[in-house]
Amino acid sequence: MHTVYHVSSVEAYRTAEPKVRNLLDDESLDLDGVAVVVDRPAVIDAAAMDCRETTNALVEMGATVKLCSNAAVGAEAEEADFGERVEFVSSGVGELTQLQDSGWAYIRL
Numbered sequence: 001m002h003t004v005y006h007v008s009s010v011e012a013y014r015t016a017e018p019k020v021r022n023l024l025d026d027e028s029l030d031l032d033g034v035a036v037v038v039d040r041p042a043v044i045d046a047a048a049m050d051c052r053e054t055t056n057a058l059v060e061m062g063a064t065v066k067l068c069s070n071a072a073v074g075a076e077a078e079e080a081d082f083g084e085r086v087e088f089v090s091s092g093v094g095e096l097t098q099l100q101d102s103g104w105a106y107i108r109l
Contacts, residue, residue, distance in 0.1 A: 002033040002104040006096055010046045012109035013038065017057045019109060024061055034063040035099065039092030041074035047086075048077035059085040068092030 003023060007013045016036050023034060036058055038044055044067050047055045058065055065086040072078075072088060079088055089095040100106050 001029060001031050002035075002099070002102075003031065004035045004037055004096065004099045004104045004106055006092075006106065006108045007036055007038050007043060008040050010043055010051065013043050013046055013051055014054055015109055017054045017061075019107070020058055020061055020063050033104075034061075035066055035104070036063055037066045037068070037089075037092050037095050037099075039068040039071050041071050044068075044072055044075040045077045048081040055082070055086065059083065066092070066095055068095070 005016055005019065007016055020034055020036065023029070024031065038047060047065065047067070055065060063085070065082075066089045067082075067086065068091055069088045070091050096106065
């Protein structure tokens with residue numbers, strides 16, 4: 001089972017950490033992957049700066065943070081501002097579409 005969280009606001013990004021933690025702690029589930037897709041410039045900047053602790057916690061839990069390259073054009077943060085398990089994808093909506101088509105459960109925060 002795989003789950004993808006769709007995040008479009010800084011507040012939603014802050015709530016991603018406890019949501020992902022609760023999902024991963026649910027022993028009734030057999031999870032193979034968790035991703036957080038971000039599709040807004042302000043959230044990309046927050047993920048690199050003000051919410052860096054959230055980004056680090058998500059990655060430490062095993063989630064992959066996927067940042068929309070289109071949205072990144074309007075962000076100050078760059079790829080070099082992020083570490084492992086944070087990746088830039090061609091488009092956030094395209095990534096969400098591909099993941100859902102591959103059977104990933106979709107949750108909008």
